[in-house]
Amino acid sequence: MKRIGIAGFGTIGRVVARHIENSDLPLALAAVSAGDRTRAEAAMAQLARPVPVVDTAELVALSDVIVDSAPTAAFRDIAEATLCAGKTLVTVSGAALMQWPGAAGFARDHGGRIILATGALLGIDAVRAAAIGSIHSVTMVTRKPVKSLIKADHVVRNGIDLTEIDEPLKIFEGSAREGAIAFPANVNVAAALGLAGTGPDQTRLEIWADPALTRNTHRIIVDSDSARFELAIENIPTDENPGTGRITAQSIVAALHDLVSPIRIGT
């Protein structure tokens, strides 16, 4: 039985907890950590078998695997505490991982492991396989409804008014690294794509706010010496946090299944 601790009991963390509770695989929810403890305890009362809301140190002590579903800013503390204990971190904070160049060395030195789940993306398996050979180019175009982008740091900081737009507006063009830093809660997937393929600096990214859309969409074109492929995904936003697609939590659950299943499908 693997004991799972969830760091960040918000939109993603609560869905992951419910799946673990209902799973017939050898996974058990051990504890969660939170920003606002009172709010997390109220949400915990919705579970059939509530677990304690604890701080990061206790979460790590009580768990074999930590799921990081906290904000980007909390990633490093959660990751270091997990890795220092020689444990496994499952995260979708690609933007934060990208900004920690020493992560692999830190994990190796402490006998821990970081698993960056695919999150709200697709095709990371094919991109990784292509990267074994030579990738010529990777381009990603993200289009999101206004409600998914309106609170993004970059939009607020630059005073970009999305409330009145009646046609698609390109709000960012650059590298995946620049995009993930400017939109840490909106294009973690671009960072993941960069880390899987030619690197975040070589991966090109556009972000559009599109008033006609209801879904968070990503289109990716990869050209390599083994294959050319195009990928597209239309994510249904969660009600709680429209920037977060529903599939993200399910990607984490699938990654947890991989840790305990006798057969693994896909790279």
Ligand SMILES: NC(=O)C1=CN([C@@H]2O[C@H](COP(=O)(O)OP(=O)(O)OC[C@H]3O[C@@H](n4cnc5c(N)ncnc54)[C@H](OP(=O)(O)O)[C@@H]3O)[C@@H](O)[C@H]2O)C=CC1
């Ligand atoms: N790769 C991908 O495909 C995607 C990645 N993400 C990333 O996943 C993460 C979670 O997203 P989401 O669930 O939508 O976000 P939410 O804001 O819904 O949930 C985050 C939770 O973390 C809590 N929290 C805040 N600080 C800490 C801390 N120091 N330790 C533990 N918990 C803390 C917050 O509590 P409180 O509100 O009380 O502060 C909140 O409940 C984000 O980093 C986001 O960028 C999201 C979508 C897609």
Ligand SMILES: O=C([O-])CC(=O)C(=O)O
């Ligand atoms: O839901 C999405 O489309 C992707 C997302 O928020 C992210 O990468 O952080």
